[in-house]
Amino acid sequence: MADELKRRLVHSSGAGLVALYLLADYVDLGLTWDRFRILMVVLAVGTIGLEFLRLRVGLDWWIYDKLTREYEQDQFAGYGYYMVSMTVAVLLFDPQIALPAMLMLAIGDPISGAVSDDSLKFLKGPKVLVTMFVVSALLAAPFLHDSPLAVFAAALGATIADGVKLRLGDFIVDDNLTIPIYAGVLAWVVLEFSPF
Numbered sequence: 443m444a445d446e447l448k449r450r451l452v453h454s455s456g457a458g459l460v461a462l463y464l465l466a467d468y469v470d471l472g473l474t475w476d477r478f479r480i481l482m483v484v485l486a487v488g489t490i491g492l493e494f495l496r497l498r499v500g501l502d503w504w505i506y507d508k509l510t511r512e513y514e515q516d517q518f519a520g521y522g523y524y525m526v527s528m529t530v531a532v533l534l535f536d537p538q539i540a541l542p543a544m545l546m547l548a549i550g551d552p553i554s555g556a557v558s559d560d561s562l563k564f565l566k567g568p569k570v571l572v573t574m575f576v577v578s579a580l581l582a583a584p585f586l587h588d589s590p591l592a593v594f595a596a597a598l599g600a601t602i603a604d605g606v607k608l609r610l611g612d613f614i615v616d617d618n619l620t621i622p623i624y625a626g627v628l629a630w631v632v633l634e635f636s637p638f
Contacts, residue, residue: 450555456524456548459485460541479532486529493522523619531622539596539629542582543622546600550577551621554604566605575601578625592632599624 459482466473473481496502497518524547531540554574558566578597586592603620 450552452521453524453552454548456528457545459528460544460548463537463541475537482525482529482532486525489522489525493518520616520618523616527619527622531626534623535626535630538585539592539626539633540622542578542585542596543600543625543629545581546578546596546625547618547621550574550581550600551604551617553577564607571601571605574604582625582629586629586633589633589636591636592629595632596625596629599626599628 463473463475463478465471466478497516528544528547531543534540535543551574554566554570554577557573558570575597578600579593582593582596586596600621603624604617608615608620
């Protein structure tokens with residue numbers, strides 16, 4: 443239980459990346475969106491490098507025992523998917539879409555995990571789905587307030603990614619990879635094509 447709480451706290455710390463961009467923009471530190479994109483690519487490549495060292499070279503830091511789950515010991519870990527998906531969102535979308543999508547992963551996912559029974563069902567229970575949707579909508583609203591339909595779409599995307607297990611053969615796709623991407627794609631579709 444203590445390790446799970448630590449994982450959720452580390453998961454939430456990703457919101458610091460969003461805060462960094464917003465504060466840097468607010469106090470005019472010169473962290474433009476393009477520079478933020480470069481920073482995210484560097485972080486994602488570094489994460490992939492760490493996973494390569496862990497899985498192929500045998501890098502065995504104590505922190506891996508605390509912050510990875512047992513099934514991640516011999517495969518690419520969730521934190522790697524986390525950084526990759528946040529980076530994909532930042533590269534594909536403008537800040538008004540990418541930043542809330544990142545927050546849905548950093549904050550929404552651990553909150554929904556806290557109300558989940560941690561079972562491996564294909565579809566999570568109503569309490570988890572509603573929690574993820576409400577939290578995601580609240581996170582999206584400040585960024586997408588001009589389009590309530592985009593808020594709804596982003597929250598729906600995050601909820602589907604979090605609540606429905608995607609299986610490709612024997613591989614279950616980690617929701618750390620899908621949450622920002624689903625949320626971003628659905629919000630983008632609404633902003634691009636909705637008449638409202």
